[in-house]
Amino acid sequence: MDLNKVKVGNRVCVVRDRINSEGTLHFIGTTAFADGEWIGVELDQSQDGNNDGKVDGVSYFECPRGTGVFVRRNEIELLNSIINLSVTDSANPFSNESANIAATISATIITATRTVANYKLCDRVSVVHNKIQLEGTLR
Numbered sequence: 001m002d003l004n005k006v007k008v009g010n011r012v013c014v015v016r017d018r019i020n021s022e023g024t025l026h027f028i029g030t031t032a033f034a035d036g037e038w039i040g041v042e043l044d045q046s047q048d049g050n051n052d053g054k055v056d057g058v059s060y061f062e063c064p065r066g067t068g069v070f071v072r073r074n075e076i077e078l079l080n081s082i083i084n085l086s087v088t089d090s091a092n093p094f095s096n097e098s099a100n101i102a103a104t105i106s107a108t109i110i111t112a113t114r115t116v117a118n119y120k121l122c123d124r125v126s127v128v129h130n131k132i133q134l135e136g137t138l139r
Helices: 097-115
Strands: 011-016 019-030 037-043 068-071 076-078 124-129 132-137
Touching: 011 037, 011 068, 019 068
Parallel strands: none
Antiparallel strands: 011 019, 011 076, 019 037, 037 068, 124 132
8 A cells, every 4th residue: 555645535544552443534744743744534433533633722624522633644544445355145156266265255354253353443454365365454
């Protein structure tokens, strides 16, 4: 994923400390509260945020209180670059090998979710099937 292509309005997944949530990117730039570049995101889950787009009285973007968060560029992932796996009806014949792999991987992740680990949305996963390794984020 090329994080240099992020822009305001992108849907992103924030992965930092206790935060592991999806949201909408609203701000990219420097701030008065800390050096360097910051990314301002309005999170979908209000309990994960800690501001409303304002810090120390300076407004960088607007969102409901408790849904805003500022993170570094390396703490986000573009959702359109995330592997999107879905279970395909096994009664339908697969048109090609990649569809078969995607369905198998989906079933593997779902099985692992139920029996091995407690995965959540935005968790990073790595799945190997027939010597092909895919990495991505659960959506």
